[in-house]
Amino acid sequence: MHKACPLKDLAPGDALRLDTVPPIAVFHTEEGELFAIDDTCTHQDASLADGWVEDCEVECPLHASKFNLRTGAVDAPPAKLPVRTHKVAVVDGDIMVEESTEAPNLPPGLTVHGHESQSS
Secondary structure (H helix, E strand, O other), rough: EEEEEEEEEEEEOEEEEOOOOOEEEEOOOOOOOOEEOEOOOOOOEEEEEEEEEEEOOOOOOOOOEEEOOOOOEEEEOOOOOOOOOOEEEOOEEEEEOOOOOOOOOOOOOOEEEEOOOOOO
């Protein structure tokens, strides 16, 4: 389990990025729900925590792919692969995230440990 932050520190409508490997984005929706998904868009290396949340979707700030916060499914291209979802719980006032054991879907050229080295 990863401690994200105290619930009181993540206002409704806000998101934060956890520096896990790979990074995880935690969202607190305007409706008061908490979600955690992989932070990296599966289309190209962009942080979903920097995206726009509306209803139960996050829109990638780079090319406007949309991901369902409940399921991780792609709701709008250009992304084709879903992001992993993670379990979220509030324990003693802190947002806790249990990371999925599934393999992450990452954009081309990115590995769990960063960018692939370019050979010439």
